Amino acid sequence: MPERIETTRRCGGCGIAIQTEDAKRPGYVPASAPEREPIICQRCFRIKNYNDASSVAIDQDDFLRLLGGIAQTRSLVVHIVDLFDFEGSLISGLQRFVGNNPVLLVVNKIDLLPRVTNWNRLRNWVQKQASANGLKVADVVLCSARRNIGFERVVQTVGELRGDRDVYVVGATNVGKSTLVNRLISDYSDLHRELTVSRYPGTTLDAVHIPLDDGRSIIDTPGIVYKSRLSEVVPRESLQAVLPEKPLKPMTYQLDARQTLFFGGLVRFDFVEGEHQSFTAYVSGGLPIHRTKLERADELYERHKGEMLSPPSKEGLDSVPPWTRHTLRIRPGADVDVFVSGLGWIQANGKRGSVVDVYAPRGVKVLVRDAML
Known part of the structure; x- marks a missing residue:
């Protein structure tokens, strides 16, 4: 109306x-x-x-x-x-x-x-x-x-x-x-x-x-209102999980190439290429993170989106724009964050460089920046 x-x-x-x-x-x-x-x-x-x-x-x-x-x-x-x-x-x-x-x-x-x-x-x-x-x-x-x-x-x-x-x-x-x-x-x-x-x-x-x-x-x-922020495109019932209210607790993952992190069912992070290294996620404590192998990521998402991979719920999936892939190259020795607007950031701790793919709802801002912390 x-x-x-x-x-x-x-x-x-x-x-x-x-x-x-x-x-x-x-x-x-x-x-x-x-x-x-x-x-x-x-x-x-x-x-x-x-x-x-x-x-x-x-x-x-x-x-x-x-x-x-x-x-x-x-x-x-x-x-x-x-x-x-x-x-x-x-x-x-x-x-x-x-x-x-x-x-x-x-x-x-x-x-x-x-x-x-x-x-x-x-x-x-x-x-x-x-x-x-x-x-x-x-x-x-x-x-x-x-x-x-x-x-x-x-x-x-x-x-x-x-x-x-x-x-x-x-x-x-x-x-x-x-x-x-x-x-x-x-x-x-x-x-x-x-x-x-x-x-x-x-x-x-x-x-x-x-x-x-x-x-x-x-x-x-x-x-x-910036539609490039994840908080503006997710269902309202998902905001409590996405927007932190308590101090962030950094979560560090030791990853080999060809491993994937799912942030609920909202954002996917693929470590595509590079030597074994750590990535530290600064996101809301209410957002579950799941790790899997890259070759299983597509199947896992299709089977568990809206359930194990949530938010959003199955009911809320239709209101979230489809994912866009962002391929990011992190140069050797760089001290950087992979920033996803409204989700937080993943600090890259490797010294030898890497290639990562980030899948986020279409229009959401994704970039590499100098590390904040």
Whole structure:
């Protein structure tokens, strides 16, 4: 059923067209809500009354149109990314939209990494990866929204960098953006004034301007949906197994060439060519891993997909795109990860190089990167 838009009515907070069909899309108002003038959407209502910037999502094209006007503003752009899915949640091409405005990169979910992690090395890795993706950052802050780690530093850095600027907060879905916006609202705004309907040229009506005490605004943008993330294409009932909530426990496998690892029934990893070596998987503890010989892999998958090889369940298989094979060559001596967006990564520990094939749902991002850890 198409989303019903009440085009004659717009939110008195952000100006978005009111709709009553989908609570996850901008402009939602429950059909049972009492008639009020001016009417405000559920998102603005929650910001105004509860300091709660509940997340909404839009597709990539709409999001890029929203970014189009940032370069003409005087703003600090706060880009929040998911450390577990770094390349999958980094906004491609953000640099060309921000102009001369500074970018603060906030890296969430550091609580998933082992406690022995070298945080300075990790911070340098993040800066290097951001640069490799064409993004110039004024600073990098590591944090955990779930554990409330590092958020004092985030707020402090925002204060240092923004001066008299507005603050744009951007990020993909499920990276912790709403938690950050809520914290900024709490620290910088008393919300005594009404939400503003003013917008900068070039932006859409999907962004909410939250007035700050100094007359500037936090601009909370909807989360962007990237279909290149495994978490966006698997059935909802599989997300609990795929998305980790506890620190990752590295699983190391000593493999000979022509051996295969199945990650549930979602991703297949073939060690095609190379000398005996180890591979370390950093994935959710809720995702079972099965090892077999490469010559048996096709048969095993056909016999056990949706059962032993799950998630997804048999019922959920039809909703997952078919696999695409990615052949990756790892050069001798390279210290690299094989990254699968939304699944995690497999660190290659061999010194003599290898060839691996990764089978993942069509469209999911698969690449080789410098090792994170």
